[in-house]
Amino acid sequence: MNELIPLMVIVPLMAALVISAFSRFNTLTKALAFIVALCLPIIPLASNYGLHYFGGYEPILDNVTNVMYHPAITYSFTFLQQIFIAGVGLLTFLVVFIYLTKYRKVSGPYLFLLFLGTAAVTAMILTDDIFHMFVFFEILALAQVGIVAASSIDYSYEMALKYMILGSIGSPMMLLGIGFLLALTGSVNVTDIVAAVHNGLVNVKSPVFLLSLGLIFFGWLYASGLPPFHTIKSGIYSKAEPHGAALLQSFTVISMISIVLIMFRIYSTLPIFEVLIVFFSILAMILGVSLALTQTDFRRMIGFLAVGELGFIGLGIGLGTQFAITAGLFQALNEIIITALLFIGFGAIVNATDEVDTRKLGGLLAQHPKVSIMLLIGGLAMAGVPPLSGFQSKLMLVQASLSCGYPELSILAIMVSIATFVVFVKTYYTMFLKPKPKELELEGKEVPRSMIIVMGVLLVIIILLGVFPDVVTNGISNFVGGIL
């Protein structure tokens, strides 16, 4: 038993409630938010690996069937959970730091939503209980909608409602899928369900089992923003405040891998499962980068690129080997950091120009050289240029596709990476290198220093992960070996 494990969820959850309750006291709210946000990356790093059984109800051996079953909600904390929870904790801290320094009067409910989302994704990646995961999946959807609706960008309410309606169709579908699994196995604990499947207590070819896969898969597509939900997902990124969008995309990535790892453990015996994941991932890669190419709003462009990058994660997991899944999960970690850097960097440009249309921008390199260079490196990392982190994970994915006997997938991955490079360079040229349009007013508008500091921190992580990928990949590979 490790008492720090549940604190990773309880601390942001309680902080969210307390901050919201005392939001009238501005200085207290700021101090509390800062301290709690600082704790978020520290707790997972200080915690030992292990399991936590809520209520202290440890697994029980059934003397009749000789199978262990889990009567309580279980949290499992390994290197994978540690690295992702610490990652999202650090990002939450950086986003809260930007928010607290940018505004003199802060909103308690907005901070509540940021912490609520962080608590929800942390619980999703920790839990070994599929219904518990569903509950936090719903809470996360509410937090995401709130973050979008709270922004001052036009039509954010409309986008929030659209996302909510689609989510309200996707979530009950996932609940029905969980219901089917409960009907088949009598449990919602993933380890118990997996044991029932592997011990032959469930007929994996039965229509009910296949239907449960289809329904949970539909919910996963919604959570991940893979097609057909790619448009709405990029839409909510573009309607949130830039720092909020940076956090939203990390929520998407973590909810995506949390659900797909649970699905992988349950359904990996079905050949169609891997085919489905690879199919939708390829679709996301192609659609993401194609739609990004046509955008003139750079927030929307980054949103579509982020969706395309999600396809790489799915590709790794869909290939199903230890190396491929490790590559997919490493890509997930890289995407969280790189996309956050891009959202914050482009957000800094919005702050300095009040303009999001790339056609109306230009000549920003001379005005904002620090932001320009950091954005350029971030974009190159996303496109997979060495020696940055994106290169390492994409190289691993290409190698994994080749070693699995799918050279066509590796060619596709390289082509999508090249297309990502083209999209980014085109946008970068238009915004930073092209001569400044006469109508563009830049006098007296500065980029907040907090945004530059945060970009610098993220950039250092990108370079470190690119130079020393083994620090992360070895631990992820051990985790993947365990679930296989």
Place this chain on the structure above:
Amino acid sequence: MADVQLIILFTSMALVVIGLYAAIFVDNIIKKIIGISFIEEGANLFIVAIGYKPGGVVPILMPGMDTSWFATNAAYPLPFGLVLTSIVIGASTLAVMLALVMVLYRRYGTLSTKVMLADTSKQEEYNE
């Protein structure tokens, strides 16, 4: 008595199908939200049906009850616990959706999704 379970299952499926039809094809946002509620309640009813036990008793162990008799006759409590949580979440999402609709109704003066949830460019035309 097993027929009762079957009837509940069919009812839950009917709720989901009707709800899906309303959520996808009906233009009025309130009716759409009612359809979404139908889907959620259909899923909840389905899980309740899983826990149904013909002739079963409420799964609360009272003083003086024989534990082996209780274990044989009590309904499976897990689905009911899950549904209780699911209902609470459903109510929260419903409240948020209706709050957003209220704001948008004040802005557009209509409940038509074709207007309030149209593409941004069309909304700009509408506002003009």
